[in-house]
Amino acid sequence: MDPINFVILACVLFAIGAAAVLVRRNAIIAFMGVELMLNAANLALVAFSRIHGQVDGQVMAFFVMVVAAAEVVVGLAIIIAVFRARQTISLDEPAELKG
Amino acid sequence: MTFTTPAIEWAPTAPFIVVLGAAALAILVEAIVRTPATRRLVQLILSLVALLAALGLVIVQWAMLKGAGTVVLEGMLTVDRQSLAWQAVLLVSGLLGTLLFAARTRAGEEAFASLGAASPGSTEETLARRKGLQVTEVFPLALFAVGGMMLFTSVTDLIFLFVALEVFSLPLYILVALARRRRLLSHEGALKYFLLGAFSSAVFLFGAALLYGATGTTAFAGVGTGIVGASGLDPIILTGAVFVVVGLLFKLGAVPFHSWTPDAYQGAPTPVTAFMGAATKAAAAAALIRVLYVALHPLAWELSWLIWVTAIASMLLGTVVALVQTEIKRMLAYSSIAHAGFILVALAGLPDQAVWALPFYLFVYGLATLGAFAVITQVRERGEDGTVLGEATRLGQWAGLGRRSPWLAGAMALFLLSFAGIPLTAGFVGKFVAFGAAISEGGWPLVLIAVIASAAAAFFYVRLVVLMFLTDVPEDQEDAIAIDYSPLARVVVIVTAVAIVLLGVVPGPVLAAFENAGVLLIGAAG
Amino acid sequence: MVDTVIFWVIAAITVIPAFSLIFARKAVYVAMSIVLVMVGLAAAYITLDAPFLGVVQIVVYTGAVMMLFLFVLMLVGVDRREDMKETLTGQRWIALFGAGGLGAFLIAMVARVSLPVAEEPLVGEPDVIAGVLFERYVLVMEVLGFLLITAAVGALVLTHVPRLKPRKTQLEVQRDRVRVGADPVNKVFPGVYARHNALDVPALDPQGEPIEQSVSRVLKVRNQTQEGAHFRARLDDPSRAGGSDAEHSGRGLSDPERLDPDRLDPDRPDPEGSDREEGR
Numbered sequence: 001m002d003p004i005n006f007v008i009l010a011c012v013l014f015a016i017g018a019a020a021v022l023v024r025r026n027a028i029i030a031f032m033g034v035e036l037m038l039n040a041a042n043l044a045l046v047a048f049s050r051i052h053g054q055v056d057g058q059v060m061a062f063f064v065m066v067v068a069a070a071e072v073v074v075g076l077a078i079i080i081a082v083f084r085a086r087q088t089i090s091l092d093e094p095a096e097l098k099g
Numbered sequence: 100m101t102f103t104t105p106a107i108e109w110a111p112t113a114p115f116i117v118v119l120g121a122a123a124l125a126i127l128v129e130a131i132v133r134t135p136a137t138r139r140l141v142q143l144i145l146s147l148v149a150l151l152a153a154l155g156l157v158i159v160q161w162a163m164l165k166g167a168g169t170v171v172l173e174g175m176l177t178v179d180r181q182s183l184a185w186q187a188v189l190l191v192s193g194l195l196g197t198l199l200f201a202a203r204t205r206a207g208e209e210a211f212a213s214l215g216a217a218s219p220g221s222t223e224e225t226l227a228r229r230k231g232l233q234v235t236e237v238f239p240l241a242l243f244a245v246g247g248m249m250l251f252t253s254v255t256d257l258i259f260l261f262v263a264l265e266v267f268s269l270p271l272y273i274l275v276a277l278a279r280r281r282r283l284l285s286h287e288g289a290l291k292y293f294l295l296g297a298f299s300s301a302v303f304l305f306g307a308a309l310l311y312g313a314t315g316t317t318a319f320a321g322v323g324t325g326i327v328g329a330s331g332l333d334p335i336i337l338t339g340a341v342f343v344v345v346g347l348l349f350k351l352g353a354v355p356f357h358s359w360t361p362d363a364y365q366g367a368p369t370p371v372t373a374f375m376g377a378a379t380k381a382a383a384a385a386a387l388i389r390v391l392y393v394a395l396h397p398l399a400w401e402l403s404w405l406i407w408v409t410a411i412a413s414m415l416l417g418t419v420v421a422l423v424q425t426e427i428k429r430m431l432a433y434s435s436i437a438h439a440g441f442i443l444v445a446l447a448g449l450p451d452q453a454v455w456a457l458p459f460y461l462f463v464y465g466l467a468t469l470g471a472f473a474v475i476t477q478v479r480e481r482g483e484d485g486t487v488l489g490e491a492t493r494l495g496q497w498a499g500l501g502r503r504s505p506w507l508a509g510a511m512a513l514f515l516l517s518f519a520g521i522p523l524t525a526g527f528v529g530k531f532v533a534f535g536a537a538i539s540e541g542g543w544p545l546v547l548i549a550v551i552a553s554a555a556a557a558f559f560y561v562r563l564v565v566l567m568f569l570t571d572v573p574e575d576q577e578d579a580i581a582i583d584y585s586p587l588a589r590v591v592v593i594v595t596a597v598a599i600v601l602l603g604v605v606p607g608p609v610l611a612a613f614e615n616a617g618v619l620l621i622g623a624a625g
Numbered sequence: 626m627v628d629t630v631i632f633w634v635i636a637a638i639t640v641i642p643a644f645s646l647i648f649a650r651k652a653v654y655v656a657m658s659i660v661l662v663m664v665g666l667a668a669a670y671i672t673l674d675a676p677f678l679g680v681v682q683i684v685v686y687t688g689a690v691m692m693l694f695l696f697v698l699m700l701v702g703v704d705r706r707e708d709m710k711e712t713l714t715g716q717r718w719i720a721l722f723g724a725g726g727l728g729a730f731l732i733a734m735v736a737r738v739s740l741p742v743a744e745e746p747l748v749g750e751p752d753v754i755a756g757v758l759f760e761r762y763v764l765v766m767e768v769l770g771f772l773l774i775t776a777a778v779g780a781l782v783l784t785h786v787p788r789l790k791p792r793k794t795q796l797e798v799q800r801d802r803v804r805v806g807a808d809p810v811n812k813v814f815p816g817v818y819a820r821h822n823a824l825d826v827p828a829l830d831p832q833g834e835p836i837e838q839s840v841s842r843v844l845k846v847r848n849q850t851q852e853g854a855h856f857r858a859r860l861d862d863p864s865r866a867g868g869s870d871a872e873h874s875g876r877g878l879s880d881p882e883r884l885d886p887d888r889l890d891p892d893r894p895d896p897e898g899s900d901r902e903e904g905r
Contacts (some may be wrong), residue, residue, distance in 0.1 A: 001628035003742060006669055007312065007735050013643055013662070014305055015728025020646035021298050022720035028293055028698060028757045033646050035690065036659065037301035039666055041308045048312035050673040053743025057311060057697050059757050060258045064304060065267045065685050066769050070776035071297055072690050076268050076697045078276055078293050079785040082286045083701050085218040096874050105760045112764075118770050126774055142828050215782040226789040236782050244774050250768065259765050273779040288716050312740065409633035 014040035027079050031072075038068045059080035106133050111160065111169040111178035114153040114186055115249055118193075121149030122242035131211060135233045141202045142238035149242060150197065153249075154190040157183050167620040170255075174318035177255040177620050184458045184616035185252035185385040188465065189378055193245035195469045195591050196374030202476060202587040206487055210368040210476065211237055211277045219282035234277055239256065240270035241374065248378055252385035255393065257307040257317040257343070260386060261300065264350070266500030267382060271375055275367040280489035288366020291463060295359040303346025310394075319394035322484055324380040326397045340395050344405060347390065349381035353439040354412040362425075364432035370488060372428060373472030376435055377465030384457050385440050391449060392619055399449045406443050413440030414552035422559050427492045430559065434518055437556055438464060438484045445533035448540030455617030456536045460529035460611060463517065463602060467526060470595030471514040472587045474507055481581040491580055497563065499572035504582045510596045515560040516600050521555050525602035532610070631672055640666035647721070656694050663687045675749040813839040825850050 013036055020033025042061040049057025111114075125145050132138040159184045168179025203209050211234050214227035247267025254260050272293040278285030311317050313332045314325025326336055349356040364372050395402060417437025424430035442460065445453040478500065480488040491497070501508040517526030530553065533547045572580075602609060642658035643736075649655045663686040670679035747753055747781050758766060793801075812837050813828045825844050827835035844850050 001632050003673060004735065004738070004740060005632055006673060007879045008732050009632075009639065009669070010305075010308075011731035011735055012640055012728055015731065016302075016640070016643045016646060018298075018727060019299070019721055019724030021294070022724055023339055023647055023717055025882055026652055027290060027294065028652050028694065028701070029646060031297070032655055032659055032694060034301055036295070036643060036646060036662065037298070038304060039686070041301060041304040042754050043666055043669060044305065044308040045311060046670050046673050046675050046678060048308065048740075049675070049749075050746055051312065051379040051740050051742050052315045053746035054315070055675075055749045055753050055757050056317070056748050056761075057308075058550055058678050058749040059754060059762055060308075060311070060317065061670075061675075061678055062681065062754065062758070062763055063258060063262060063680060063762070063769065066833065067262060067683060067772060070269060071265065071300075072693055073776040073780045075293055076693060077298065077780040078272060078286070078289050080697060080700065081216065081218075081783045082290050083274060084216075085286055102756055103677060103760065106762055107764070123771065123774060126778060129778075172764055174759060175761070216784050216786045223786055223789060232787075234782055236778055238777065239774065240782075243771060246771065256765075258762075259768075262765050262772065266768060266775070267774045269779060271784060273775075280893065332738055332740070334737045338731065338734045347727075461904075519746060528697065549653055 003047045003050045004051075007044050010044040010047065012040075013037075013043065025088070026080040027082070028076075031075050031079070035068060038064055100570060105172060107204040108169050108171050111171060112176065114156045114190075115246055115253075117153045117156060118190075118242055118249060119246035122239045122246060123143055125239035125242060129236060129239070135231055135235065138203070138235045139233055141187065142235045143197070144163060146197045146238045146242055146310050147194065150190055150194045150225065150245065154187060157186045157190065161187075169617060170620065174320055175256045176250075176253055176526055177258055178253055179618065179620035180616040181385075181388075181454060181458070181619050182253040184455075184613060185381065186249045188247060188381050188458055188462045189248050189252065190467065191462070192374060192381065192465045193241065193392070195459045195466075195473075195594065196370065196378065197238065197241055198587045198591050199370035199373055199469070199473055199476065200241060202370065202473075202585040204487060204583050204585060204589075208279065208487075209233060210370050212279050212282065215277050237274060240274055243267070244270040244274070244374075245378070248382035251382045252389070255319040255389065257310060257319070257322070257394070260390075261304055261307060264300055264303065264346075264386075267379075268300070270348075271328065271371070271379070274282065274371045275276050275363055275375075276368065277371075281366070284366040285368070286366070288362045289366075292359045292363040299349030299356065302342050302349070302401070306339045306342025306344075306346060309335045309342065309495055312606065313339060319389065322394040323396055325395060326395070334614075337398065337401055337486075340398050341405060343390060344387070344395070345403060347383055348409055348439075350379060351387065351439045351442065352383075352436055353409045354416045354436060355409070357413065357436045357439070360436055361429050361432040364435070365426060365428045365492075369428070369472050369476045372471045376431070376468040376472065380435065380439065380442070381458075381461040381465055384461055387446065388454060388457060389619065392454065396449065399540045399625055406447050407545060410443035410447065411548055412472075413437060413443065414549055415440075418552045418556045418559075419439070421556065424559075425494050427494055427563075428472075429594040430494070430563075431471060434556065434560075435468070437552060438518070440552070441533060441549055442529065444542065444545050445536045447537050447545050449541035450536045450540040450542075451617065452532070452536035452539050454619060455613045455615075456529075456532040458616055459613045460533045461528040463525040463599070464615075466595045466598050467514045467517040468604075470592055470599065471511060473591040473595070474511040474514070475587065477504075477583045477592075479581045479583050481578055484525055485578075487581045487583060494563065494566065495573075496576075496580055498566050498570040498576075500566075500580075501568035502572060503580065507582065507592070510592050512564045512567065513596055515564055517603070519557040519560040521557070523600075523603045525599045525606065528603060528606040528610070628672070631668075635669045635672070638662070652698050653695070656691060656698060659694075660687050660691045663691060674746050676748050677751045679752050773850070778890045782883050815841070 017036030017040060020036065021030045024030045024033065042064050045057040045061045045064070049055060049061075054096040125142055125232055128138065128141055128145065133142055133619070152516070160178070161180065164180060164183070168177060168182070170177050195505065210608075212224075213232045214224060215234050217223035244267045247263050247265075247270070250263040251260065251267060254263050272289055275292050276286055276289035276547060307317060310322055311334045312507035313329055314322050316325060329336060344357065352360045367375065391399075391402070414437050417433050417435070417440060421430050421433035421437065424433060434580065442457060445457055475490055475492065478491050478497065480491045480496070482488050500511070513524065520526045520530040534549060537546050569618070639662045642661040645655050645658035663682060665687075667679045667682040670676075670682055683893050698772055723852065815824055815826060825840060827837055827850075828839040840850050
């Protein structure tokens with residue numbers, strides 16, 4: 001099996017994640033969409049790493065995991081702060097900021 | 100598996116080590132010093148000392164630099180004059196920003212919440228306020244952000260660039276959520292900033308992955324040679340390049356990747372807005388220059404449409420929407436979007452002059468931004484009982500400010516005129532060199548649009564100036580506005596105002612220094 | 626051949642659950658689906674000669690990140706359904722169309738490319754990864770440390786509430802309670818009628834009057850309480866003694882009859898059910 005197929009799989013997952021960020025109004029689900037996008041990038045990195053026969057791509061994917069974990073911590077902390085203050089996590093509901 | 104200890108040139112990395120190390124130390128201070136008042140003082144001094152020391156180290160390196168610069172660790176990090184110039188710009192923003200962070204009103208109120216976790220209006224908040232708690236973590240967080248941005252301007256590896264991007268973004272997300280007043284707006288701004296920021300970094304990363312796939316490396320120089328040498332890989336190279344650039348354009352706040360800007364600018368505590376507006380743009384522009392000139396240079400022609408389209412869209416949308424804003428922080432946010440367009444104008448066609456014109460442009464822009472937001476922190480609403488409340492950010496409240504406080508209004512007018520690019524202010528010189536760069540590569544249609552947009556933008560800057568000086572205070576509003584006095588904020592206003600005038604009248608020496616920074620060291624391929 | 630099958634299995638268990646991100650109503654369903662996606666990706670990594678990363682993927686993503694998501698979902702309220710109402714009509718479809726276009730574009734781009742695959746790839750065993758990590762990427766590794774500090778401090782700043790009031794001793798708690806009029810001693814337990822399973826029956830005071838507050842407030846709200854008078858009447862009336870009530874009292878925990886539903890007397894009314902009806 002040509003590893004490039006995994007890159008195509010990564011493209012599909014990336015698009016689904018992007019769609020979730022654009023469509024969903026629930027901040028947590030949108031955030032999970034971002035996580036899926038990062039994972040898709042990871043899959044692409046690992047697949048390309050296999051194609052080139054190196055481990056550099058895997059090391060990068062490892063870094064991305066660390067970064068994603070840190071990002072999740074901060075993101076969920078912000079979401080909890082918003083929820084505590086307002087009892088909702090919808091991105092639309094309190095339109096106190098508008099264009 | 101044999102392991103060879105990597106040889107790292109530590110000397111060029113000293114400024115990063117000082118800033119990030121001081122940030123880590125400051126976190127320890129949080130744990131050790133228990134009284135909030137002492138802790139604030141210690142944090143402030145530590146931050147200022149670290150930033151000054153780093154600035155000193157940058158200047159020493161600038162003076163002692165022989166040749167083009169140093170490539171650290173096989174092209175992971177490149178410290179050349181370009182990088183040093185950006186570091187200096189960021190450190191100055193960081194210094195002035197830290198002063199604003201520490202500024203307090205006459206009544207001793209900070210810009211930040213007394214307890215980040217307390218929800219607005221809760222008993223916890225009241226108790227925390229009464230006990231005099233302070234979120235002194237803002238100082239180390241700002242240091243982390245400055246350190247991350249400095250790295251962002253100097254790294255020459257896509258994956259390291261991604262890590263640096265997160266290192267400076269995460270503290271900013273947190274800082275935006277910590278406003279003392281209008282907490283809900285602050286939270287909402289932080290949430291939007293965070294989600295769009297995370298989205299953009301994912302886009303950037305996917306682009307980096309595609310470029311790695313096409314070239315087998317992530318070092319900028321290696322990617323550049325890989326692009327030239329690759330055959331039949333154009334689809335993923337181009338897609339990857341576009342994604343990488345789009346990820347950076349998000350941070351720059353260019354249309355159509357701008358939607359976080361107004362919310363984050365308005366919601367954030369004003370000192371954070373000032374720092375973010377000045378420094379994030381500079382860091383993003385620096386990274387954009389390095390990526391475009393070193394890694395994606397072979398694709399200059401293919402990427403030029405992206406730069407043209409976003410530049411025109413940013414200038415038009417930023418200017419038009421700013422015209423109808425009634426909230427001063429939002430107006431400046433849209434003006435910053437227009438400025439993102441001006442920055443991109445300079446990059447059209449990748450002219451050599453842009454490499455030194457943009458650091459100067461963003462230095463000037465950063466000074467004016469810091470000054471303008473520092474003035475905003477000083478104009479406050481007054482309640483029925485005479486207590487000083489939050490900042491007066493509705494444009495109408497600024498009517499007649501010239502009567503109330505001529506010097507403050509004068510400084511604000513100076514910053515606005517500098518944004519507009521009126522001659523004898525530094526903004527004019529900045530725009531002059533930036534647009535000159537574009538013309539040198541045949542970007543004159545873009546420059547024409549930029550000049551028209553600048554003229555239109557001058558309208559809403561001048562409108563505010565007119566409002567401040569030529570409009571009377573409304574009849575029943577005499578006591579509605581209080582001019583606050585915070586020594587630290589005033590220092591920032593004075594320093595930035597003097598710098599804007601000096602750089603506008605005699606830009607020569609500083610421009611000459613920046614011209615030296617116009618050389619990018621393209622390191623050995625990794 | 627085997628590779629092809631593995632690829633399609635992985636594609637199925639990643640793409641299908643991933644669609645829940647767009648279509649599922651409840652956030653918990655989404656989170657659990659994403660857990661499955663993460664497991665699928667771990668399998669993909671192992672197939673792609675990255676065994677270390679596959680394990681890390683399981684540990685970090687399914688083990689930590691997604692559990693953190695679930696934890697926050699529980700905190701925020703699991704049953705909260707998302708309002709699918711659109712603020713801008715058509716925005717949802719435009720967004721979906723745009724994302725679909727992005728996906729199609731990416732696939733078309735990648736499908737047009739053929740890259741030579743390395744014959745003897747370096748397998749990502751832990752020691753190999755560590756070698757690269759601490760040689761070329763050691764600076765990135767060090768900078769990541771600052772990122773983790775930021776994350777920890779950020780989470781604390783945004784969510785940690787320190788002790789704002791001094792901790793109360795048990796003595797102070799007790800005094801405060803008495804001051805606002807609470808009984809200094811324990812509340813009376815309900816159910817002095819030993820012949821009934823009597824959490825729902827008030828206790829009697831020395832005068833024989835029921836003490837209303839001995840019955841749990843919750844039962845009152847649910848209308849599941851009874852008045853003591855009814856039982857007293859039964860006790861006082863010798864003609865109604867014995868029978869079912871006697872059986873009630875005779876049944877202990879050790880009674881095998883209680884454990885065997887088949888042996889229950891069909892004529893005997895269900896004590897729980899009938900009591901509740903009478904209570905209303």
